[in-house]
Amino acid sequence: MDRRDPLAHLRDRFRLPEGLIYLCGHSLGPPPRTVGARAGQVISGEWEADLVAAWNRHDWVELPRRIGRRIAPLLGAGEDEVIAADSVSVNLFKLLGALLLRTPDRRAVLVEEGNFPTDLYMAQGLARLLEESGATLRLTAPEDFESSLGPDVAVATVSHVDFRTGRMLDMGALTSAARAEGVPLVWDLSHSAGAVHLRLNEDEVEFAVGCGYKYLNSGPGAPGFLYVARRVQDTLESPLTGWMGHASPFDFETRYRPAPGMRRFLAGTPPILSMAALDEGLRTFEGVDMAAVRRKSVELGDLFLRLAGERLAQFGVVPASPADARRRGSQVSLRHPDGYALMQALIARDVVGDFRGPDLMRFGLAPFYVRYADVRDAVEALRLALVNEEHRQARFRQQKLVP
Ligand SMILES: Cc1ncc(COP(=O)(O)O)c(C=O)c1O
Numbered sequence: 549m550d551r552r553d554p555l556a557h558l559r560d561r562f563r564l565p566e567g568l569i570y571l572c573g574h575s576l577g578p579p580p581r582t583v584g585a586r587a588g589q590v591i592s593g594e595w596e597a598d599l600v601a602a603w604n605r606h607d608w609v610e611l612p613r614r615i616g617r618r619i620a621p622l623l624g625a626g627e628d629e630v631i632a633a634d635s636v637s638v639n640l641f642k643l644l645g646a647l648l649l650r651t652p653d654r655r656a657v658l659v660e661e662g663n664f665p666t667d668l669y670m671a672q673g674l675a676r677l678l679e680e681s682g683a684t685l686r687l688t689a690p691e692d693f694e695s696s697l698g699p700d701v702a703v704a705t706v707s708h709v710d711f712r713t714g715r716m717l718d719m720g721a722l723t724s725a726a727r728a729e730g731v732p733l734v735w736d737l738s739h740s741a742g743a744v745h746l747r748l749n750e751d752e753v754e755f756a757v758g759c760g761y762k763y764l765n766s767g768p769g770a771p772g773f774l775y776v777a778r779r780v781q782d783t784l785e786s787p788l789t790g791w792m793g794h795a796s797p798f799d800f801e802t803r804y805r806p807a808p809g810m811r812r813f814l815a816g817t818p819p820i821l822s823m824a825a826l827d828e829g830l831r832t833f834e835g836v837d838m839a840a841v842r843r844k845s846v847e848l849g850d851l852f853l854r855l856a857g858e859r860l861a862q863f864g865v866v867p868a869s870p871a872d873a874r875r876r877g878s879q880v881s882l883r884h885p886d887g888y889a890l891m892q893a894l895i896a897r898d899v900v901g902d903f904r905g906p907d908l909m910r911f912g913l914a915p916f917y918v919r920y921a922d923v924r925d926a927v928e929a930l931r932l933a934l935v936n937e938e939h940r941q942a943r944f945r946q947q948k949l950v951p
Contacts, residue, residue, distance in 0.1 A: 549851075549920035555844055559917040561832045562765070569899045569922045569929075574711075574739055574879050574912030577765030577829065586828045590821060611823040612771075612814060618830040619764075619773050622838060623737070623756070624747035629778055631810040632760070632826055633818070636738055636772040637666045638788070639757040640705065642813055643774065644674050645787030647703035647732045647755070648683060658696055658704035658731070661687040664711045667736055671705065674787075694722065697729040704731050708746075709739035709877030712904055714849075714869040716744065716877045720751040727752070738762060741773075742833065743878035743914060745842040754780055763878070763914055766829030771822055774813045781809050790815030832916065844915035846873040848923055852880045852911065855927040863934040868908055878914065882930075883907045888951065889939035890930065896944070897929045903951045 550556060562578045564570055570578060594602045603609055616630035623630065633639060644657060657671045668687070675685040688696045690710075697704060704726060709716045719735065726733040735756040740746055742763030748756060754777040760770030776784065785806050791797045792814035795805040806812035853867055860882070868881040884890055884907060891903040901911040911926065912918075938944065 553844065554840055555915055558836065562917050564917060567898055569926050571899065571901045571911040571913065571918065571926060573914035574762055574910060575902055576761055576768060577763060578917065580765055580828050580832045583825050583828045586824055587821060590824045608820050611820065612818050615823060615827050615830065616773065616810060622742055622746065622833060623775055624749055625775050626749065626778055628809055630773055630775045631813055632771050632773045632823060633814050634772060636736065636757050636759050637670050639772050639774045640667055640734065641670045641674060642786040642788050643734045643755050643757060644671055644703050644705060646784040648674065648678060649787065650784060651702045654700055654702035655682040656684050656686045656701045658686045658688065658701045660690050660693045660706045662690050662710060663707050667705055694725050697726050697731045701731045703734065705734040705736060707736040707739065711739055712908055713881050714877045714879035716875055719753060723751055723753050739877050739879065743845060745838045748775060760826045760829065764829045765832055766826040767822065770826045770829065771819065776810060786813050788815045792816055841915045845878040845913055848913040848915065848918060848920065849873060849876055849880050851920060852913065852923045852927065855924060856882055859927055859931050878912065880911045880913060882909045884909065886939040889944040890933055892944035893933040893938035894929055897933065899926045899929045
């Protein structure tokens with residue numbers, strides 16, 4: 549399968565230690581081979597050489613929009629519909645806030661309770677801030693999310709791919725269900741962008757946020773992005789009215805006026821070093837067909853689940869990800885009561901995934917650098933760890949700060 553893989557050459561675009569099987573791109577992608585040189589160029593060739601003049605000479609101020617144009621094709625979006633900025637948390641706050649402020653007669657912020665906790669917390673903080681206007685947070689079980697899209701909901705948010713299980717929602721169907729109820733829906737694409745084939749325009753998605761440091765391979769704490777469909781951009785005002793989102797930031801006016809288009813979703817000065825790394829991460833996508841990425845991702849996931857079923861089930865390892873690839877992102881999760889210790893044992897065997905409590909071992913299958921043989925070897929390493937009962941060793945049971 550590796551020999552006939554049309555994407556096999558992409559692995560050379562990254563720096564990965566020899567002999568390591570890296571299945572953690574859903575948490576932190578590996579460094580692109582060129583990122584060190586690019587960071588050096590920005591520091592020495594731009595900052596050091598040109599000092600403050602670099603803002604104009606190297607067009608730093610336009611980086612958030614230039615990067616947005618690079619992200620857009622990965623999302624199936626228009627070039628002027630995406631901008632890079634801040635973290636996922638902050639970007640989500642901006643969109644939820646803008647939408648809640650736009651619809652005074654609807655007051656509930658609807659969040660699926662299995663969503664990534666920062667999404668819950670940001671919605672909770674926003675509802676509390678606007679409590680006096682009647683704003684409330686409404687949490688629903690995943691299976692009740694669609695039926696909760698009612699006439700009092702001002703805005704709803706959901707993850708396209710679930711961070712625990714890799715379960716992927718039908719974006720087109722849910723977007724149209726929300727639209728039928730008049731509810732703007734903000735998609736969190738943290739576990740989708742760069743890993744699955746997205747068609748935001750075709751699916752008539754209006755709002756989304758996403759992450760730079762996972763499948764976009766742009767470095768720890770890389771800026772995230774926002775997507776807003778062109779036709780609604782100018783109907784929204786970000787609640788974080790920073791000067792970089794002002795129509796004319798260098799006129800230093802007393803009153804805030806939003807910039808036209810996506811620029812209104814910027815707040816403060818863009819972090820140029822991190823933005824340059826994000827730009828470099830996105831260059832790893834040059835010439836890559838996302839449909840081919842998706843095909844390989846599905847094959848990797850199917851292979852992983854098949855081998856896990858054949859070789860690990862007798863040890864009490866249970867798949868937590870959908871068997872149906874149409875309902876699965878680029879991640880496979882397996883349950884085991886000793887999942888934490890087992891994952892540490894696997895890492896000691898040079899197979900890196902991660903763990904989410906109480907019992908989930910997560911494996912990110914980034915088609916850019918994960919080989920079919922890696923999947924086979926990872927399952928075999930897990931089988932050997934189980935056979936040898938390595939998870940019972942005290943050294944693998946010590947909790948780390950970042951699990
Ligand atoms: C779905 C989802 N949203 C948001 C985040 C994190 O957001 P931030 O970039 O603000 O830390 C994560 C991190 O893993 C995530 O999985």
